[in-house]
Amino acid sequence: MEAILAGFSDALNLSNIIYLMVGIAGGVMVGAIPGLNGPMAIAIAVPLTFYMDPLIAIAFLVGMNKGSTFGGSISAILLNTPGTPEAVATTFDGYPLAQQGKGVKALKMALYASVTGDTFSDLVLILVAAPIATVALKMGPPEVLSLIIFALALIAALESTSLLKGLIGASLGILVNCIGIDPVSASPRMTFGIMDLQRGIPLMAVGIGMLALSEVWAQLEADSHRKRRADSQKQEEAVKISPGLSKADQRVSLAEYLKVGKTLLRSSLIGTAVGTLPGLGVTIASFLGYGAAKRASKNPEEFGKGTLEGIAAAEAANNAVVGSNMIPLFTLGIPGNVVAALLIGAFIIHGVTPGPMMFEENGRLIYGIFAAMLMANLLNLFIGGVGLRIFAKALSAPRNIVFPIIIFICMAGAYMAENSIFAIFLMLIFAVGGYFMRKLEISFVTFIIGFVLGPMLELSLQQTLIISRNNPLIILQRPISAAFLLLTAFFLWRVTRKKKNRVQG
Amino acid sequence: MQRANFYMSLSLIALGLILALWLIPSQSAPGERYGLPPSTLPIACTVLIIVFSVLLMVQNRPSTWDKKEAGTNPLTLRILLHIALYFGIAIAGVVTMKYLGFIAGGVVTIAAAMISAGRYSPMSIGIGALGAPAALYVVLWYGLRMPLP
Numbered sequence: 001m002e003a004i005l006a007g008f009s010d011a012l013n014l015s016n017i018i019y020l021m022v023g024i025a026g027g028v029m030v031g032a033i034p035g036l037n038g039p040m041a042i043a044i045a046v047p048l049t050f051y052m053d054p055l056i057a058i059a060f061l062v063g064m065n066k067g068s069t070f071g072g073s074i075s076a077i078l079l080n081t082p083g084t085p086e087a088v089a090t091t092f093d094g095y096p097l098a099q100q101g102k103g104v105k106a107l108k109m110a111l112y113a114s115v116t117g118d119t120f121s122d123l124v125l126i127l128v129a130a131p132i133a134t135v136a137l138k139m140g141p142p143e144v145l146s147l148i149i150f151a152l153a154l155i156a157a158l159e160s161t162s163l164l165k166g167l168i169g170a171s172l173g174i175l176v177n178c179i180g181i182d183p184v185s186a187s188p189r190m191t192f193g194i195m196d197l198q199r200g201i202p203l204m205a206v207g208i209g210m211l212a213l214s215e216v217w218a219q220l221e222a223d224s225h226r227k228r229r230a231d232s233q234k235q236e237e238a239v240k241i242s243p244g245l246s247k248a249d250q251r252v253s254l255a256e257y258l259k260v261g262k263t264l265l266r267s268s269l270i271g272t273a274v275g276t277l278p279g280l281g282v283t284i285a286s287f288l289g290y291g292a293a294k295r296a297s298k299n300p301e302e303f304g305k306g307t308l309e310g311i312a313a314a315e316a317a318n319n320a321v322v323g324s325n326m327i328p329l330f331t332l333g334i335p336g337n338v339v340a341a342l343l344i345g346a347f348i349i350h351g352v353t354p355g356p357m358m359f360e361e362n363g364r365l366i367y368g369i370f371a372a373m374l375m376a377n378l379l380n381l382f383i384g385g386v387g388l389r390i391f392a393k394a395l396s397a398p399r400n401i402v403f404p405i406i407i408f409i410c411m412a413g414a415y416m417a418e419n420s421i422f423a424i425f426l427m428l429i430f431a432v433g434g435y436f437m438r439k440l441e442i443s444f445v446t447f448i449i450g451f452v453l454g455p456m457l458e459l460s461l462q463q464t465l466i467i468s469r470n471n472p473l474i475i476l477q478r479p480i481s482a483a484f485l486l487l488t489a490f491f492l493w494r495v496t497r498k499k500k501n502r503v504q505g
Numbered sequence: 506m507q508r509a510n511f512y513m514s515l516s517l518i519a520l521g522l523i524l525a526l527w528l529i530p531s532q533s534a535p536g537e538r539y540g541l542p543p544s545t546l547p548i549a550c551t552v553l554i555i556v557f558s559v560l561l562m563v564q565n566r567p568s569t570w571d572k573k574e575a576g577t578n579p580l581t582l583r584i585l586l587h588i589a590l591y592f593g594i595a596i597a598g599v600v601t602m603k604y605l606g607f608i609a610g611g612v613v614t615i616a617a618a619m620i621s622a623g624r625y626s627p628m629s630i631g632i633g634a635l636g637a638p639a640a641l642y643v644v645l646w647y648g649l650r651m652p653l654p
Contacts, residue, residue: 050651051649051650164557164561165561171550171551171553171557174546175547178547184540185534185540185542188532188534190547213595217587220587220621223623399622400622400623400624401629403622404624407598407615408610408614408615408641411599411614415602415653419652421599421654428595431595436580440580462541
């Protein structure tokens with residue numbers, strides 16, 4: 001109880017609130033610009049947090065994540081181009097409503113739904129994290145090993161267009177992580193005599209290169225031929241927020257909010273459930289939320305024509321993933337998505353190892369983060385409401401000015417992460433790798449998560465073999481680890497069968 | 506995509522074999538009595554990559570190629586030139602940053618990337634290429650006290 005109170009009082013610190021506000025505003029701005037997204041911003045922002053207090057650093061990054069998830073809806077509604085992939089479902093009703101002259105109303109509904117979904121999942125996280133962590137602490141190395149295998153298989157199957165490509169991505173990620181010093185013998189491994197590689201490949205070089213720079217290069221390439229014309233036409237078609245609208249068309253009344261209450265609750269539950277499972281992702285949640293709302297609605301024919309319920313369903317679901325995605329991270333140390341993987345990097349920078357031990361070793365910090373997450377939702381409501389018109393202006397930011405600046409920020413970020421020019425070269429190599437992986441449809445998300453989970457996998461594998469005196473079958477002799485392996489096999493079989501049926505169909 | 510998948514699988518198998526048979530053993534210390542030898546996990550990953558690549562190759566074998574789809578190439582010469590151009594710009598920026606400092610590196614990177622992206626207005630290039638690195642320098646060096654090249 002003491003840790004909870006202390007954590008909450010830490011979060012109410014003025015500098016924490018200021019950094020949270022900066023993170024949220026930056027996140028909304030990034031999310032609003034088509035082509036930029038939250039993970040990209042977080043990858044670049046992690047090195048900025050080096051000299052911050054751990055609570056402020058994590059709160060800043062979490063605020064950025066929350067802001068960017070909502071920010072994606074701005075271009076979805078005003079431009080019919082989702083700023084982030086998860087905002088695709090928001091375009092279905094957001095853009096038609098904006099075309100009716102109710103752009104501000106649509107944006108406000110998106111904001112209220114985002115905050116509702118986000119708060120709901122944060123509360124679930126706060127309620128379930130500690131009990132799950134208590135159970136997780138009882139797991140031994142074989143259980144942890146099988147859990148990692150299960151999580152990687154799940155992410156590979158769900159994140160990638162092809163299960164095999166997902167598994168290749170995860171294996172490549174673990175392999176690249178092996179570069180550096182071997183954890184048991186402390187001898188250099190695959191360093192090719194390069195001193196800088198002895199510290200291993202820095203996560204930030206991988207994250208910034210694959211998530212941010214390769215995305216910018218891909219966007220510039222798309223702009224250079226087929227998209228440039230279409231996008232500039234779309235920008236001209238962007239719905240303007242006119243100040244001359246009636247009050248009713250510029251706000252969402254309490255009655256209108258309450259009318260979509262059931263939809264908000266349903267979507268929040270769907271988003272929270274989806275976020276808890278590694279790999280399912282925000283985009284799936286928003287489509288599931290939207291689909292469920294349409295099926296449950298008395299007037300399903302109104303969906304797609306500019307109904308507030310459609311916007312609420314999609315936005316509440318995709319934002320509800322943000323909090324629950326942290327459940328596997330805080331309780332098991334396993335990142336459920338790429339943002340969580342980057343947060344692991346941020347935690348490690350500040351000397352905190354994510355996982356069940358966090359509640360014992362850093363209880364005050366954890367509860368501080370929980371409080372900051374709740375506070376971020378209130379600030380998101382405030383900043384989103386006040387700055388809606390300013391953020392809408394971000395839509396017209398010229399991409400051929402913004403992207404070159406981001407290229408340089410990526411380089412600066414990679415330098416700051418390691419204080420070395422070599423880290424920039426590494427980042428550039430991973431950017432090229434990420435670019436080709438995008439083109440060849442190998443999931444870079446599974447690569448990054450494999451990379452992050454590599455050390456944990458190796459450690460638990462080593463410990464399992466040591467405690468079993470080199471008997472790998474121990475993993476099948478213990479009930480929990482055997483159950484996870486069976487689940488993995490069953491899940492892979494289901495995915496393969498489903499894809500086979502789809503191809504035959 | 507099937508053709509690309511097939512050739513990608515072949516390349517991954519070749520890479521995997523080189524790694525497993527030559528590079529990893531030569532770049533890892535011999536095994537110790539305690540725990541697994543350092544080369545175990547990398548070789549296990551490489552074997553998995555080879556196995557998955559073989560399966561992918563079989564899935565995308567030439568006899569299954571769809572005539573329409575087989576023609577699509579995700580890595581055209583245009584795409585390769587594009588990536589080479591931006592990679593070259595970034596390398597030039599890093600080298601400038603190393604020898605002439607943070608702001609000079611920024612000016613080179615941003616100006617070259619803006620021109621490559623089709624922004625030719627000297628005013629925009631001047632403001633973007635000088636303003637952004639200068640602003641970043643002030644924030645990082647004076648604001649956050651971060652060491653910069």
